[in-house]
Amino acid sequence: MDAIILQLACPRPVRFVIDEEFYRKPVLKPVLLMARAIPIDRRKPREAIRRATEQIEAGQIVCIFPEGQLSRTGTLGRLQRGYEMIARHAGCTVVPVFLDQLWGSIFSFRGGKFFRKWPKHFPYRATVAFGNSLPAEEATIARVHEDLLKLGADCFEQRPELRLHLARRALRGLKRSPFSTLVIDGMDGSKLSCGKLLGVSIALSRSLRDKFPEKRIAIVLPASKGAVVANLAVALANKIPVGLNFTASAEAIGSAMARGEIQTAISAKQFHERLSNFPWPPNIVLLDELLPKLKRQTLFWWIAGIIIPNFLLARWLGLPHHGGHKEAVLLFTSGSSGEPKGVILSHHNVIGNVAQFTVMLDAAPEDSLLASLPFFHSFGCTVTLWYPLIEGTPIVTYPNPLEAAKNAALVEKYKITVLLATPTFLRAYLRKAEPKQLRSARLVIVGAEKMPLDLSEKFFGRFGKRVMEGYGLTETAPVVSVNLPDPILERADVTVQQLYRLGSVGKMAAGIAAEIRDPETNEKLTIYDSGMLWLRGPNIFEGYLKDPQRTAEVLHHRWLKTGDIGRLDEDGFLYIEGRLSRFSKIGGEMVPHEVVEQKIIDVLGLEGSERRIAICGVPDEAKGEALILLTAEPIEMDQLRAGLNEAGVPNLWIPKKSAVVEGIPVLASGKLDIRRCQELAAQKL
DSSP states (O other): OHHHHHHHHOSSOEEEEEEHHHHTOTTTHHHHHHTTOEEEOTTOHHHHHHHHHHHHHTTOEEEOOTTOSOOSSSSOOOOOTHHHHHHHHHTOOBOOEEEESOTTSTTSOTTSOSSOSOOSSSSOOOEEEEOOOBOTTTOOHHHHHHHHHHHHHHHHTTOGGGGBOHHHHHHHHHHHSTTSEEEEETTTOOEEEHHHHHHHHHHHHHHHHHHOOSSEEEEOOOSSHHHHHHHHHHHHTTOEEEEOOTTSOHHHHHHHHHHHTOOEEEEOHHHHHHOTTOOOOSEEEEHHHHGGGGHHHHHHHHHHHHHSOHHHHHHHTTOOSBOTTSEEEEEEOOOTTSSOOEEEEEHHHHHHHHHHHHHHHOOOTTOOEEEOSOTTSHHHHIIIIIHHHHHOOOEEEOSOTTOHHHHHHHHHHHTOOEEEEOHHHHHHHHHHOOGGGGTTOSEEEEOSSOOOHHHHHHHHHHHOOOEEEEEEOGGGSSEEEEOOOOOOOSSTTOOOOOOOOTTSOOEEOTTOEEEEEOTTTOOEEOTTSOEEEEEESTTSOOEETTOHHHHHHHEETTEEEEEEEEEEOTTOBEEEEEEGGGEEEETTEEEEHHHHHHHHHHHHTOOSSSOOEEEEEEEETTTEEEEEEEESSOOOHHHHHHHHHHTTOOGGGSOSEEEEOSSOOBOTTSOBOHHHHHHHHHHHO
16 A cells, blocks of 8 residues: 555656565565566565666666565654665665555554554545655665654644644544543542533633633643643633643742733632642632533533534634644643743644654553643643543543552552553552552553653562653653553564663654754764754644743754753664753763762662652862762762772762752652752752
8 A cells, every 4th residue: 555655646657676475475466567566585685686776777766665564553663774775786866755644544553453444534645755865875774764754744744633723623522422431530430421521611611701801721720520621611712721830839830820921710619728828810710619600501512512513513612723833722841950931832732742642552442541640741731631632532530640549549440541650650659559450551651750760670570560651841742752562463473663662762753853963063963873852743832931032942943952862773762861951061071960870879779769869060160060969868978989980880970979958859740850959959069
């Protein structure tokens, strides 16, 4: 099918190189003869190169599929070097080509089977992108790999659903199965079907539209069915939901509200009373007081949502057809390395990232998610809020991700299959959850901070579940990459591309392109080199709210400078080696704080559930910077130096001094509070 689609898109005849094993199959041979395919024998590479070269020299276009096998994962596999040798022998140019959306068609292996599934759309559209031609000497594996990722990003941008309004997309998703349960509240066991959720959200949205003219409304609620209703209602009112981190300081919250021009917040009475120091805006909507007054409206819209066609209902609600690059959601960064910034996520961003995550998760009808991550966190906002609303995967909400015993009980009770957490929250499961409670979980995915190797090993040892580490940023809406379980072989003679690699953060989502550049000069490196990671794709944010200077520092022609040092390997796995802010330049060498911390943990045997040390860089007259070790308990520095030396750690990497602090500062998400650590280090000098 790839060959047919490609030939239909190409104005000139294409001679396809095909494995002789397939060429000889009786069903395929007549078609391949008509297409004048070039059969090759993998056991005779020189003969294959000669035959392809002859056709190129005769003026033919020759096409080779460099992965060399059918995809069982939908991701770009390792490129084989055969095309390089053919191009150099023939002295010809190489044109990278990318085919998008064929994964998911009946001809793909998505869902674990070929053919035996209904097409999701009819007609089923595919996109073909032709890249710039490369001279043979420039068409290296690294360059072609990079160009294919860029073409994939260009193709993804053509998908029509990315132009829709977020509320319209959610409306379509909820109307697909109006009687199916979508939300279960873990606190009281109450349930919301798709239809009822739509009814109550529309009723609330009408009230919000009538009473509050401003374009942004804050949501001050933990993960719960009320928070789902509030976020959806604000979007259905054609307004922008603003996730406020109620665990942050009053000063940080006040700054966020001033920047976002927040006049109205949605909360609940009991939660409102608990937040005594919260700088509330002038208008407060308490759901538990307002929703009982909207029972008649809720019933009306519940019925209307079931019987009225999608396009008519959206028109009745006054929802714009296109959202595109307009602001859809406003989130504030956790501020791990500075003042929180307002991250503008457009309809294009959220819908695009949901589409990317949908392909990655490939959820089955029996799948469900534990939604305990706060919706003001980008991971929770996209993956446990908008993804279920758009795709219909059920969620079980719980307001506190740190209450591992209760979360584990919910996993067991409702047979939850997908557990999403951060490493900090995962440590709590080690202490408080029983192995049988997580038996139903087929996927345990962590993000937001780097996962310590010892945590992964301990979790696997206790629960028998491999932890799948992912990577993302608030500015990427947030999912960039994630490890996934390797596909199950349908036959012993079939080889598949890996989806999991220990130490990596997995393969990047479809539609994301990457570049690696020198952190200091911005000089472009190959994607297999280590350097500053730059990303482009539909999920890259629109900019920081009212902050053009910081926006210009990280966004360049839709490319995002992530601030992370990383690289890809030839199989497409992404490795994150640390944030640039967590490196110190000592004597001209870049020293990674996280690596030094792990070495210290190994030497002193500090593996455990809590963070007990942190490395900071401080000014040093002799070498520019020096390392200082913040520790929650006294450490004998002579013993540490001796242990690090014995472990082969370079002298430049050994902390100059240590300082005892009451506790290592962390944010609500579990991330290290870099800004506060630096302040403590400066005080201890």
